[in-house]
Amino acid sequence: MKLTDRTIKALRPKDHAYKKADGKGLTLLVNADGGKHWRFRYRFHGREKMLSLGSFPDVSLSLARQKRDEMRRVLALGLDPSVERKKERLRAAFASSDTFEQMASAYIAKRQAEGAAPRTLKKQKTFLGALRADIGAIPISALTSEQLLAALQKHETRGKRTLANEARAFASRVLQLAIAQGRASRNVADDLRGALIAPLPGGHAAITCPKELGRLLACIRAYEGETVTSLCLEILAHVFVRPSELREARWDEFDLEKGLWRIPAIRTKLRREHIVPLSPQVIRLLKELRRHTGNQAFIAASSVKPDQPISDMTFNKALRSLGFDRRHHVAHGFRRTASTLLNEQGYNRDWIERQLAHVERNKVRGAYNAAEYLDGRRRMMCEWSSYLGELLDEAQKAKRKQ
Template sequence: MALKDLEIRALQPKDRIYKKADERGLYIEVHPSGSKLWRFKYGYLGKDKRLAFGRYPEVTLAEAREKRDEARQKLRDGVDPLAERKRAKLLAHYKAANTFGDVAREYIGKMVAEGRADTTTAKAGWLLEQLRPLCGQPLTDLKPIDILAALKRLEAKGKLETARRCRSFAGRVFRYGVATGRAESDPTSLLRGALITPKTTHHAAILEPAAFGELLRAIEAYPGHRITRLACQISPHVMARPGEIRQALWPEIEFDNSVWRIPATRMKMRRPHSIPLSRQVKAYLLELHELTGPDGYIFPAFHTSRRPLSENTVNQAFRRMGYAVGEVTAHGLRTTASTLLNESGKWSPDAIERSLAHADKDAVRGTYNRGTYWEERVAMHQWWSDYLDLLRDGPEGKDPAWTSSPCRDRARK
């Protein structure tokens, strides 16, 4: 006989659990604690099963009957309502454990395991922080409009380049999610063209020889920390990226072979890179060796030898020399080298590109070129150091191979 709401409210707890039936498999369990729980009993493939519908009175009699009828409809359609509920719970747990933040952090962990540079993984972590509004949402729930909204918030703050980089990073996370079975597609691919294209800004660099000679003289006269001065003196000669210079280690320097060998783990393109050492650079390194050698960082931080020099140290030194942000930067020294070496007409563009450690767009050609141009690069680096000495010490126009240089003379000794 069907239950009535008044009758259910009157049910009192006993020492043991007991049941009161409603209709068509629905009943209520009364527990010794006083709890009254809805249950639905049914058979599926010859087995008796029970489905919980919740607690009375949070779930009313009418709601319990509605749930029962829905379950009976599933049974008529050949679906086990209990198995379907379990699948739904598993899916909910799966989604909750596979949010954008979870997958992104796992992806960054993969980058670390692959030996990506610390700066690269740190930037990835910073980009994830910019996308914090997406972190708590399952990958499968995120739509292009959700990602666009997060990127537009960055644009509204004037962070156009950050928004562009965040879209690229989010795309890598989604593609990793697809590859690991936790996403179906990359919605960021539909956002191409939706963001404001930032204006390309180049690293500030001095491109006039006479002006560059003034900078070299300012470096020579720099009154600050000796390690900082030597970092500023070496940087124009070696053409390496600022991060590669400041994280350089003494074991990478081969004085006998006049070469600096940088492992792939510290290179932007993940390829090992060798830099010929001119006599001038070797002289600077020998001076540094007395300060920071023979192990560890060549340019350690001032307060601890366990960390490299700060990434802003050289740029701050330029500011103290009187150069504004828009005039020269540590990275811009590479632009100066590239420009003046190409303008000299003495060296092949491929040799210059190899010394700058630029990747070749043609993979086959790039693989071949990695082993070529070494002899030319050795001669070029010595010519470049001699030319820098000429700019620093005297007038332009002479072949630097015939000029005298205090640094070269010191190296010979």
């Protein structure tokens, strides 16, 4: 006889547990303590098995029958309901533990294992930090485009458009990894392409007026802060490498006799060795710098922690103290300064691009020669240093006349 809500409520405990059948494998177990628990009994490959479907009244009679019918449909497909339930629980546990923050951390660890540059890893950690509070705890499989957009727009409304756009791209890469690992089915970050306000145009702030450049060089020469900082800034103006490449440079990378600096692939953006010809002026500056840090591994060794390079904010802090804020000129801007003025002076564009370590993508993937155009680049770099010297002299003379 099938059960009813009235008969179930009327069941009283006995000295021992007993069962009441509802049909099609569904039974109600009444324990001696009065607890009433639903059970589904079935046979799979000749073996009798049992599944718990919850307790009455939390699971009503109608809901227990629905669960029984679901289990019978699984059986009809030739599957074991007990095994399928375990799989579902594992999938649910897997999904709940795979939060955005955990997947993002896994992505960053992957990039580190692949040899990504420290500055790249630092930027990715910044993007994770920008998203952590809003979506860090959300399961990666449950993240929606609306949730991600709201997190990004918080930065956008604060005027941090570049951060918002780059954080979206970072989230897209994290989700792509999650999809590849079967932890997400959709890249909601890609749905947001074009949804954010584009960053303001323009690259790193840079002085491109020769007279202003001369004034900047004179200010750097007169800098009253750390000598290592002023020497490195002056060197940076001459060699126009990426600031991190100079800041993290080691003395064993330099051959002052041959006038060459070989930046190892591990420290370059494109993971290719980059050769920098050193002018006589730069060699003199390096020899002066060696008097201060020659006993350390890094040419820009920190005075506080000599076994480490100076902070990545040191150069720009020094420039700000000299009156050049981020809207006027930043350390990375020396690259744009050199590119603009060298092109205006008619130097071979291939020499300039190669010296900036700008390499066509097909060359990155294929044949690559670190010494490409080296003779021409050496002449250009020597003439560039002489040009900077002239600008510096003019600026210092103008200042003395004031």
